[in-house]
Amino acid sequence: xxxxxxxxxxxxxxxxxxxxxxxxxxxxxxxxxxxxxxxxxxxxxxxxxxxxxxxxxxxxxxxxxxxxxxxxxxxxxxxxxxxxxxxxxxxxxxxxxxxxxxxxxxxxxxxxxxxxxxxxxxxxxxxxxxxxxxxxxxxxxxxxxxxxxxxxxxxxxxxxxxxxxxxxxxxxxxxxxxxxxxxxxxxxxxxxxxxxxxxxxxxxxxxxxxxxxxxxxxxxxxxxxxxxxxxxxxxxxxxxxxxxxxxxxxxxxxxxxxxxxxxxxxxxxxxxxxxxxxxxxxxxxxxxxxxxxxxxxxxxxxxxxxxxxxxxxxxxxxxxxxxxxxxxxxxxxxxxxxxxxxxxxxxxxxxxxxxxxxxxxxxxxxxxxxxxxxxxxxxxxxxxx
Ligand code: GAF
Numbered sequence: 001x002x003x004x005x006x007x008x009x010x011x012x013x014x015x016x017x018x019x020x021x022x023x024x025x026x027x028x029x030x031x032x033x034x035x036x037x038x039x040x041x042x043x044x045x046x047x048x049x050x051x052x053x054x055x056x057x058x059x060x061x062x063x064x065x066x067x068x069x070x071x072x073x074x075x076x077x078x079x080x081x082x083x084x085x086x087x088x089x090x091x092x093x094x095x096x097x098x099x100x101x102x103x104x105x106x107x108x109x110x111x112x113x114x115x116x117x118x119x120x121x122x123x124x125x126x127x128x129x130x131x132x133x134x135x136x137x138x139x140x141x142x143x144x145x146x147x148x149x150x151x152x153x154x155x156x157x158x159x160x161x162x163x164x165x166x167x168x169x170x171x172x173x174x175x176x177x178x179x180x181x182x183x184x185x186x187x188x189x190x191x192x193x194x195x196x197x198x199x200x201x202x203x204x205x206x207x208x209x210x211x212x213x214x215x216x217x218x219x220x221x222x223x224x225x226x227x228x229x230x231x232x233x234x235x236x237x238x239x240x241x242x243x244x245x246x247x248x249x250x251x252x253x254x255x256x257x258x259x260x261x262x263x264x265x266x267x268x269x270x271x272x273x274x275x276x277x278x279x280x281x282x283x284x285x286x287x288x289x290x291x292x293x294x295x296x297x298x299x300x301x302x303x304x305x306x307x308x309x310x311x312x313x314x315x316x317x318x319x320x321x322x323x324x325x326x327x328x329x330x331x332x333x334x335x336x337x338x339x340x341x342x343x344x345x346x347x348x349x350x351x352x353x354x355x356x357x358x359x360x361x362x363x364x365x366x367x368x369x370x371x372x373x374x375x376x377x378x379x380x381x382x383x384x385x
Contacts, residue, residue, distance in 0.1 A: 012027020037168025095158025294330025
């Protein structure tokens with residue numbers, strides 16, 4: 001947790017004035033349902049107790065002045081000149097500003113101070129958290145009358161247009177809509193959702209961060225999305241009322257995609273199966289069958305690694321390693337893939353022992369530090385000031 005006072009003090013040091021609003025928007029985990037969101041399927045995320053904080057204040061001119069504490073870096077541009085930039089991090093704010101302009105909303109220059117404790121590049125959606133924090137802060141600063149879901153959409157489109165990743169809505173939705181101690185089952189087709197208590201008894205969610213982010217992540221993500229869309233087009237040739245993989249069965253894929261493109265078939269089949277796994281996992285969670293929930297996580301990892309091919313040696317190693325322990329009910333890679341964290345369902349009393357055993361083994365194999373992150377399902381975006 002970063003305190004409001006600390007943020008006010010730093011804002012004052014950086015901009016020589018006081019902020020009028022401070023917003024906290026969290027990172028997320030996802031229990032199961034990966035690469036389903038952009039296929040109009042289901043996801044099961046929740047926010048975590050680690051967040052991005054932004055503090056804002058109006059300016060008299062039309063400048064956007066940003067300061068990122070993590071990089072100790074300033075960025076400045078006039079609103080009329082915004083475009084995607086090389087620096088990377090400003091894009092998540094500029095993309096949001098671009099979306100506000102697209103919607104013909106009225107706003108002026110502002111200062112924005114950015115800090116946070118979401119580990120960067122760990123697949124915990126620090127970028128979505130920043131987009132949502134920025135969206136919320138500008139909403140209150142300029143009284144834009146946007147709803148939570150509008151802000152999530154704006155964040156998603158900011159990612160498409162300024163970061164070049166054609167992501168789904170899961171990360172932004174989880175950041176703004178989550179509820180403490182619950183997971184959100186979100187239908188990404190119509191954004192209807194329900195909360196389910198995350199009651200894990202003597203088990204806990206433990207994240208293991210590979211501390212790698214392989215560089216092909218964004219382009220491979222967009223490639224996977226393109227494969228899914230191609231599969232849908234093959235199916236639509238016969239089944240014209242199909243809109244997305246959500247409407248597609250394995251039998252349709254067998255009939256219309258397998259004979260044409262084996263790779264597209266494998267990718268599409270994974271998505272159809274992952275939606276089914278999510279429904280089975282939800283049912284298991286609702287009846288308190290944690291062993292079955294854990295098994296679904298292991299199956300999801302096999303699909304993500306072997307069929308969808310979005311894992312990497314570090315993630316595969318971590319999942320293989322924990323599989324040997326009866327105290328670990330399930331594990332899988334989480335998020336877009338090619339690095340980041342695994343999510344593990346582990347007996348609370350075994351967590352520290354597991355971390356102690358695994359850390360040196362991981363270091364010896366990959367020369368990398370393993371970071372364990374214990375997370376608590378938390379509320380979505382909050383306005384702190
Ligand atoms: C990334 C994306 F941003 C999400 O929209 C989602 O597709 C996820 O990868 C995979 O499930 O986090």
